[in-house]
Amino acid sequence: MSSSKLFEQLDVGRLRLSNRIVVAPMCQYSAVDGCMTDWHTIHLGQLALSGAALLTIEATAVAPEGRITYADVGLWGEKTEAALGETLASVRRWSKMPIAIQLAHAGRKASTEVPWKGGQQLPPSDPNGWQTEAPSALAFSEEENPPKRLSKERMSEIRDAFAEAARRADRLGIDAVQIHSAHGYLLHQFLSPLSNQRDDEYGGSLENRMRFPLEVFRSVREAFSPGKPVTMRVSGTDWVAGGWDIEQTVQFASELEALGCAGIHVSSGGLDPRQQIPVGPSYQVPLARAVKAAVDIPVIAVGLITGFEQAEAIIGTGDADLVALARTMLYDPRWPWHAAAYFGARVEAPPQYLRSQPRRYKHLFDYELG
Numbered sequence: 001m002s003s004s005k006l007f008e009q010l011d012v013g014r015l016r017l018s019n020r021i022v023v024a025p026m027c028q029y030s031a032v033d034g035c036m037t038d039w040h041t042i043h044l045g046q047l048a049l050s051g052a053a054l055l056t057i058e059a060t061a062v063a064p065e066g067r068i069t070y071a072d073v074g075l076w077g078e079k080t081e082a083a084l085g086e087t088l089a090s091v092r093r094w095s096k097m098p099i100a101i102q103l104a105h106a107g108r109k110a111s112t113e114v115p116w117k118g119g120q121q122l123p124p125s126d127p128n129g130w131q132t133e134a135p136s137a138l139a140f141s142e143e144e145n146p147p148k149r150l151s152k153e154r155m156s157e158i159r160d161a162f163a164e165a166a167r168r169a170d171r172l173g174i175d176a177v178q179i180h181s182a183h184g185y186l187l188h189q190f191l192s193p194l195s196n197q198r199d200d201e202y203g204g205s206l207e208n209r210m211r212f213p214l215e216v217f218r219s220v221r222e223a224f225s226p227g228k229p230v231t232m233r234v235s236g237t238d239w240v241a242g243g244w245d246i247e248q249t250v251q252f253a254s255e256l257e258a259l260g261c262a263g264i265h266v267s268s269g270g271l272d273p274r275q276q277i278p279v280g281p282s283y284q285v286p287l288a289r290a291v292k293a294a295v296d297i298p299v300i301a302v303g304l305i306t307g308f309e310q311a312e313a314i315i316g317t318g319d320a321d322l323v324a325l326a327r328t329m330l331y332d333p334r335w336p337w338h339a340a341a342y343f344g345a346r347v348e349a350p351p352q353y354l355r356s357q358p359r360r361y362k363h364l365f366d367y368e369l370g
Contacts, residue, residue: 004343005315006308010053010322012298013229013262015098015175017053017322018348020315021336024265024302024324025056025102025178025233027068029114034064034074035083041090047329048095051336051347055097056324059104059180060084062161066105066186069114070128075103075165085172092173094350100176102233103165103220105158107186108134108147108195109270121145135189135196135203135212141273155202155212158186162216163223170224176262177224179217182235183270187213191252192244192271210252214259221260229262231300236268236287239275246287250294257295265300265324266291282310288320300324308339340364 007019030039048055061067061074074080088099111129112121121144122129133154134147150158166177181187189195190212196203202212213232221230234252238244253264266288269275277283284303292299301320305311311323328335340347341358346366349357357365 002340002343002345004312004345006312006323007340007343007345007347008315010298012054012176012231012322014227015054015229015262017098019051019053019336019340019345020322021052021311021339022300022322022324023047023050023052023055023329024326025058025180026326026330027058027072029069029071029116031071031073034061034067034072034076034080036073036080036087037083040073040087044087044099045091045094046333048091048097048099049350049353050097050329050333051340051349052097052325052329053322054176055099056178057084057099057101057174059102059106059185060165062103062105062165063158065110065130065133066107066158066161067110068104068106068185069112070122071114075101075168076161081168081172088172088174096348098175100178100231101169101174102178102180103162103169104180105162105186106132107189108132108138108140108144109184111145134186135198138195138197140184149198152200152202159212159216159219163219166220166223166230170228174228176229176231177220178231178233178265179213179220180233181213182233182265182267184235184272185270187216188235188244188271191248192238194238194240194243194272206248206251210255213252214255217256217259217261230260231263231265232256232261233265233267234291235270236266236284236291238271239269239277240272243272246290249287250291253291253295257297261297263298263300263322264291264295265302266320267302280304281306282314285314285319288314292318292320298322302326308342311339312343337364
């Protein structure tokens with residue numbers, strides 16, 4: 001039997017995960033009017049056979065204007081719900097892997113072109129663009145269209161949109177919700193003093209800047225089944241002086257834990273183009289470590305985690321409870337299989353693939369014949 005920590009079970013709330021490997025949410029920019037397409041069935045289907053413990057659906061906008069691009073997935077109406085449901089049905093026909101969804105609103109970073117066409121922001125005058133919104137009327141960069149400052153009425157509508165999307169996700173049988181409060185998108189924009197310069201109860205002090213993201217968490221937690229976990233993805237720092245930092249992140253994580261948050265996914269950056277990110281293997285793990293030291297709920301590390309021993313060390317040293325893989329999984333969708341083989345562990349696999357098990361790893365696949 002393997003002694004690998006990476007392949008030990010873990011409970012996130014009441015959701016039992018078979019190992020410590022999570023497929024991170026990755027935008028595909030392949031939806032039509034917010035509706036998933038055949039691409040999503042192929043993409044999510046292959047990842048659902050990867051042997052990871054949890055598959056997270058990409059950033060899913062709670063309203064049309066909350067999309068990063070015009071090709072983002074959404075969950076705001078009957079059509080988007082039906083399309084997502086169709087994809088889920090196809091995936092679940094062949095995989096038992098738990099599935100989470102990331103609910104998001106892009107704020108001032110919305111209305112952009114898809115990455116392979118440049119990724120630039122599209123002005124409201126563009127057929128594929130629209131007017132963006134944010135805590136304050138501050139553009140992400142000088143070249144971009146300034147967002148409209150959100151009124152309290154609009155904030156209430158967005159909060160309700162998050163809750164409604166959570167109800168739709170619950171109705172579809174999704175196992176967990178992750179709220180996107182990282183990478184410079186709307187909730188992160190409220191948290192950071194660089195993007196939030198409001199003079200009301202939603203700006204200024206840390207308590208005020210956390211207020212709206214915490215309200216959104218409460219609304220989602222109330223809307224989603226109590227037996228299913230709701231987690232939050234955060235940026236541990238803006239990597240810009242005077243911005244959001246790890247000390248504030250730790251306090252935010254503690255507030256979330258008190259409200260019933262089931263886990264914190266710690267990433268970083270994305271809010272300000274002046275960011276100076278020290279990119280390298282495990283470069284965000286120290287941020288996860290700091291959060292884990294302050295809370296008693298699972299913490300997920302992410303960011304240039306590519307090696308088997310590297311991932312094992314993150315879990316084994318207690319820096320994080322789970323590792324999330326993104327681009328690594330796109331490059332190698334069977335990474336969990338290969339890691340399990342390396343550590344002498346077992347991993348779930350579909351019966352159609354049992355014959356692929358190498359002879360030297362005859363106990364790799366966790367499947368009972370007959």
